[in-house]
Amino acid sequence: MSKIKKNILLVDDDVDYLFQKKLELEKEGFQVFTAHSIKPAKKILEETSIDLAIVDLMMQEKDDGFVLSYQIKSNWPKTPVIMVTGVTAQTGLEFDNITENEKKWIKADSIFTKPVRSEQLVREIRRLLANE
Amino acid sequence: MNNVNDVLNVLIIDDEEGMCLGASRALSSTKVFIDDLKVMVGFSSTAVHSYTEYKNSIIDKKYDLILLDYKLPDGSGLDILQEINEQSKETLVIMMTAYATFETAVQATKLGAYDFLAKPFTPEELRNSVRKAATRFVLAKRAKSFEEEKRKIRFEFISVLSHELKSPINAIDGYLKLLKEGSITPESENYPMIIERSLIRLEGMRKLIFDLLDMTRIESGQKARNIKPLNLTPILNTLIEQNKYLAQQNNITVNLFAKDEISIDADQSEIEIILNNLINNAIKYNKPSGTVDITVNDKQNLIEIQVKDSGIGLSREEQDKLFNDFVRIKNSDTIHIQGSGLGLSTIKKITALYEGSINVSSQKGIGSTFQVTLKKYLNDTIYPKIVT
Numbered sequence: 001m002s003k004i005k006k007n008i009l010l011v012d013d014d015v016d017y018l019f020q021k022k023l024e025l026e027k028e029g030f031q032v033f034t035a036h037s038i039k040p041a042k043k044i045l046e047e048t049s050i051d052l053a054i055v056d057l058m059m060q061e062k063d064d065g066f067v068l069s070y071q072i073k074s075n076w077p078k079t080p081v082i083m084v085t086g087v088t089a090q091t092g093l094e095f096d097n098i099t100e101n102e103k104k105w106i107k108a109d110s111i112f113t114k115p116v117r118s119e120q121l122v123r124e125i126r127r128l129l130a131n132e
Numbered sequence: 133m134n135n136v137n138d139v140l141n142v143l144i145i146d147d148e149e150g151m152c153l154g155a156s157r158a159l160s161s162t163k164v165f166i167d168d169l170k171v172m173v174g175f176s177s178t179a180v181h182s183y184t185e186y187k188n189s190i191i192d193k194k195y196d197l198i199l200l201d202y203k204l205p206d207g208s209g210l211d212i213l214q215e216i217n218e219q220s221k222e223t224l225v226i227m228m229t230a231y232a233t234f235e236t237a238v239q240a241t242k243l244g245a246y247d248f249l250a251k252p253f254t255p256e257e258l259r260n261s262v263r264k265a266a267t268r269f270v271l272a273k274r275a276k277s278f279e280e281e282k283r284k285i286r287f288e289f290i291s292v293l294s295h296e297l298k299s300p301i302n303a304i305d306g307y308l309k310l311l312k313e314g315s316i317t318p319e320s321e322n323y324p325m326i327i328e329r330s331l332i333r334l335e336g337m338r339k340l341i342f343d344l345l346d347m348t349r350i351e352s353g354q355k356a357r358n359i360k361p362l363n364l365t366p367i368l369n370t371l372i373e374q375n376k377y378l379a380q381q382n383n384i385t386v387n388l389f390a391k392d393e394i395s396i397d398a399d400q401s402e403i404e405i406i407l408n409n410l411i412n413n414a415i416k417y418n419k420p421s422g423t424v425d426i427t428v429n430d431k432q433n434l435i436e437i438q439v440k441d442s443g444i445g446l447s448r449e450e451q452d453k454l455f456n457d458f459v460r461i462k463n464s465d466t467i468h469i470q471g472s473g474l475g476l477s478t479i480k481k482i483t484a485l486y487e488g489s490i491n492v493s494s495q496k497g498i499g500s501t502f503q504v505t506l507k508k509y510l511n512d513t514i515y516p517k518i519v520t
Contacts, residue, residue, distance in 0.1 A: 016303035016329055023315060086295060115302065 005031040006129055007048060011041045011068060012056040012084075021054075028122050038068050045072065050079055052125055055108070057085035069108045080128035083108035084116055136163060136174035140266055141193065144179040145186050145212065146201040146228065151251075152179035155199055158255040164266045169274060173266050183207035195223060196269055197262065200245075202229030202236060210243055217244035222272065224265045228253070292458045296340055296472070300333035336470035343474040346405050347457075350481050357399045357485075359510075364394040364403070364428060364435065371408050372426075375415055383421045386411070390428035396435055396508045402482050407437070409475040410502055414441035416469050417500070433508050434488075440501040446494040454492060455480045479504065486510065 008030045012018050018034040025032045033048060035041035037059055044050065053072055057065030069081045110124050144155050159175040166173060175197075180189050183206045198216060202209040209227065216223050224246040229236060237248050246268070247261045307326045310316045316323055365388075372386050379386055396403070414424040422442040429436040446454065450461045458473040460466070476490070483490050486506040494500035 014299055014303065016306065016333065017299075019326075019329075020303075020306040020310065023310065027315070086298070 005029060006051040007031045007033065008125065009041060009044055009048075009050045009053040010034045011036070011038075011053065011059070011065075013037060013059040014056075017056075024118050025122070025125075028125075030125070038064055038071075041068060042071065045076060045079075050076070052080045052082070052128060054082045054084060054121075054125075057083055080110075080131070081108045082121070082124060082128070083111045084114055085111065086114040135172060137171045138270060139174045139176050140196040140269060142175050142177040142197045142199065142262075143186075143189065143195040144177055144199045145181075145204070145209070146179070146199070147181045147203075147205050148201075149181070151201070151228075152181070154255070155179075155258060158258050159262065162259050162262060164263045166267050166270050168271065171270060173270055175262070175266075181205075183212065186212060194220075197265055198223060198225045199249075199258075199262075200225050200227050202227060202240075210239065213240060213243045213245055222269070222276075224269050226261050226265060289457060293344070296458065297337065300337040303333045304330045332470060336472070339470065340472040340474070343472040343478065347474050347478045347481070350402070350478065350485070357402070359397055359399055362396055362398055362400055362403060364396060364407075364437075365390050365392055367400070367403060368407060368426065368428070371404065371411055374408070375411050378412070379415050379424075382415070382418065384415050384418050384424060385422075386415070386424045386426070388426045388428075390426070391430060394428055394430050394435065396506060397510065398486065398506070402485065406479050406482055406504060406506075409479055410437070410439040410504065413471075413475060413502075414439050414443065414500075416471070417441065417466070418443040422499075435506050435508055437504045437506070438501055439503075440499065442499045445496040445498050445500055446492065447496050451492055451494055455490065 008025055010018055010021055010025070010032055011034075012021070013036050015036060018036065022032040022034055033044045033050070035044055041053075041055075045053075053069075055065045055068050055072075057063070059065065065083050065085065069083055072079055072081050109128055112121065112124070142159055144152050146152050146155075156177045156179060159177045162175055164173045165171070178189065178193075178195075180186050181204075183204050198212075200209045200212060204212075209229070213225055213227070216225055225244065226247045226249055227237075227240045227245045228249045228251055230251040240248060246265050249257060249261055307330045310326065316326060368388055368390065372388060375386070411424065411426065418424065418441050424442075425438075425440045427436075427438040427440070429438070444466070446461065453459050454461070455476050457477045459477070460471050460473040480490050483504055483506060487510065488504060488506040490502065490504045492500055492502050
């Protein structure tokens with residue numbers, strides 16, 4: 001790993017979740033920026049060089065995560081996006097980014113279902129950053 | 133009323149061409165009015181003459197009603213009846229036969245025939261049977277779609293509810309784990325904050341459970357309502373007092389503009405749910421050092437309660453969805469405010485019990501005014517004053 005800390009953007013509408021995940025990821029040696037909705041998230045993306053974004057699916061609107069990851073991929077195509085969601089447990093709706101059709105509208109590199117185990121998330125972050 | 137709202141597809145299966153033509157003709161001029169639903173039903177019929185033709189006819193079309201001959205040149209009507217009932221429970225079959233014995237009728241009914249017509253029958257007998265079947269078909273279809281809609285709503289409600297209950301558990305769980313593994317200790321700078329946040333999330337969960345109980349009690353109609361003459365003003369004063377601590381935290385002034393005596397015949401707990409939710413919201417969604425003005429207008433048989441705040445306000449889209457279950461307006465102004473998303477939807481349900489309403493007018497960044505109207509005396513019957 002390079003000596004410079006990687007910048008991670010964490011977007012979720014639960015302030016307690018943001019606080020806890022930020023602490024976890026900082027312990028793993030990342031620099032963490034947090035936002036609770038699309039607007040502040042985009043401000044951070046514009047002002048800071050973000051290496052990877054972790055986005056919750058349901059925020060103000062049910063599909064904010066899709067919208068934000070789409071915008072990230074359009075403006076910062078090289079930034080990996082991990083989407084985290086509790087949507088499957090909540091709605092029985094299942095989706096993934098495996099088929100071509102799904103990849104067309106779900107612009108995330110990985111999708112995780114909440115609750116996400118810390119080690120699992122960190123492993124995925126490292127994998128995506130290594131691919132960069 | 134002659135407009136047809138629904139057309140049922142009828143398949144006539146009979147090897148006698150005359151029978152097919154006669155039945156088609158009788159059906160083309162038949163309309164059935166279903167009184168319960170205020171729906172007029174018409175018929176569109178197709179005729180086939182054998183088992184083979186029947187098989188071809190159902191490849192790309194679904195029939196609602198089938199008039200079926202008992203005896204076909206290449207098979208028995210009973211075989212078709214059995215197939216139909218294995219495939220679709222909705223399709224209704226009327227058996228037609230010249231061999232109208234008791235045994236065949238029993239056999240056909242066992243296999244799922246809806247009705248039985250003995251040949252020869254008059255067009256009127258046919259119409260009567262079809263009329264009965266059509267009514268049954270349309271009512272069953274409507275009942276099914278209503279059940280599905282209800283199931284869907286219940287599923288959505290429970291999904292959202294489980295999410296709303298899970299989030300605080302996850303938050304508190306996360307904080308406790310941080311303490312357990314020693315990432316945060318009583319000496320840490322963040323220690324008071326995480327204790328405070330855990331308590332806030334617990335309180336939010338408790339509020340959600342209480343709001344949920346209020347709502348289900350009202351929705352189920354199980355709760356015994358105790359309607360009696362009440363004076364609103366002292367109730368309002370008590371509720372303002374109860375919300376005083378919350379108001380003081382943000383230096384919010386609550387003013388009440390009401391006569392000393394405002395009478396209404398109502399259930400006290402229902403009135404308290406309405407008023408407390410309105411006052412509590414007006415304080416929670418206010419700006420620091422803001423004001424809440426509560427005005428009560430006592431009109432003839434109507435009470436108007438206005439709660440005006442100088443708070444964060446609502447956009448047009450936010451106002452539109454505000455009164456639905458579990459709607460919480462999430463934006464940077466509200467992210468730190470706890471709420472169950474059930475308060476306003478519950479108020480709306482209660483106001484309906486008093487033939488009243490709830491409305492909001494609001495301007496983003498300036499404030500919102502919620503107005504509730506309630507009928508003072510339901511059915512316009514004024515309770516006699518009891519003189520003791």
